[in-house]
Amino acid sequence: MKPKVAHLSSVHTATDTRIFRKECSALVSAGYDVTFIVQHSQDEIVNGIQILALPTPKNRFKRMFKLVWHLYQRAKDTNADIYHFHDPELLVLGLLLALSGKKVIYDAHEDTPAQILDKEWINPLIRWPVAKALALLEHLAITRFKAVVTATPTIAKRFPAFKTETVQNYPILGELETTSDATYAMRPHAITFTGGLTAGRGAREIISAIHLAAQQQDICLKLAGYVWPDSLQDELSHAPGWAHVDFLGWQDRQQVASMFSEVRAGLVLFHPLANHIHAQPNKLYEYMSAGLPVIASDFPLWREIIDSAECGLLVDPMDPEKIAEAINWILEHPADAEAMGQRGRDAVYSQYNWDAESVKLINLYERILS
Known part of the structure; x- marks a missing residue:
């Protein structure tokens, strides 16, 4: 039976380049049964990836609470071997899955505490304490996660080296090249x-x-x-x-x-x-x-x-x-x-291509499942 993995996002789109086109597609090619739970119009299978649709929330508050709870319910129902989530607002969800005995990976696309310091929609008076609180939550939660995947070496420095793998966002070779008669x-x-x-x-x-x-x-x-x-x-x-x-x-x-x-x-x-x-x-x-x-x-x-x-x-x-x-x-x-x-x-x-990065991702999954 193929190992079953579920990628989770409350923020990204169903065709997100890093999640869908690179990570999920690489896992399908490596023989995994892949589900992606994400905002989308309908449940469907695309390129071998099972997309489970979440409704589009009306505002940020409903996304961070109501939608996340909906995502958690759908995630539990998949009963995956590995859960791989991509948004800091899913840290508590990831922790709940880990505490229930599931293998969980946190994918840190950004240095989110640093990002919070520049968020215009957050009151400047509370940005610093919010950033510190998130950093603390990250470091408490990852003690229960199997691994952290980071998009850059700089982000990786924020996490324990023994459970961190850097998988960079390099392009898929040939994807954006076209032939043209014009010089x-x-x-x-x-x-x-x-x-x-x-x-x-x-x-x-x-x-x-x-x-x-x-x-x-x-x-x-x-x-x-x-x-x-x-x-x-x-x-x-x-x-x-x-x-x-x-x-x-x-x-x-x-x-x-x-x-x-x-x-x-x-x-x-x-x-x-x-x-x-x-x-x-x-x-x-x-x-x-x-x-x-x-x-x-x-x-x-x-x-x-x-x-x-x-x-x-x-x-x-x-x-x-x-x-x-x-x-x-x-x-x-x-x-x-x-x-x-x-x-x-x-x-x-x-140097800067997805081929080598996908191998690092697959090797990480194999270590977690072994």
């Missing part, structure tokens, strides 16, 4: 940002930079994803730079790959917040995997990655003029930019 130099003057665009991820600075860059040459920002919150999108839509934005909305992976073949660079311009400086965003490696030069925030870790591969330009993410200069340099030097992109792709194929 790089024939592409339109377009750049892209993919994913969730927020104030902390440089929304205002990016739109201002596009406005400045457009004063020198025609340019288009292809925005694939969403802007959060809605009030920020409304604000940006009235900014001068928005006239140069092609807002594509959510795109599936095939659409993203096609769009990457039509642009000249990718932006990842996070603000220097506590949870960003040591982060390793998916989009950074995805741009590299598609052969796109990157324009990125000049953080020490990102400088190490980008300088070692010679695959992009680093800028002050708070300075729209410097961002605009980098954009214009990419557009004005197509041969150099194309070479940067090729070096980034080479780095992904030689």
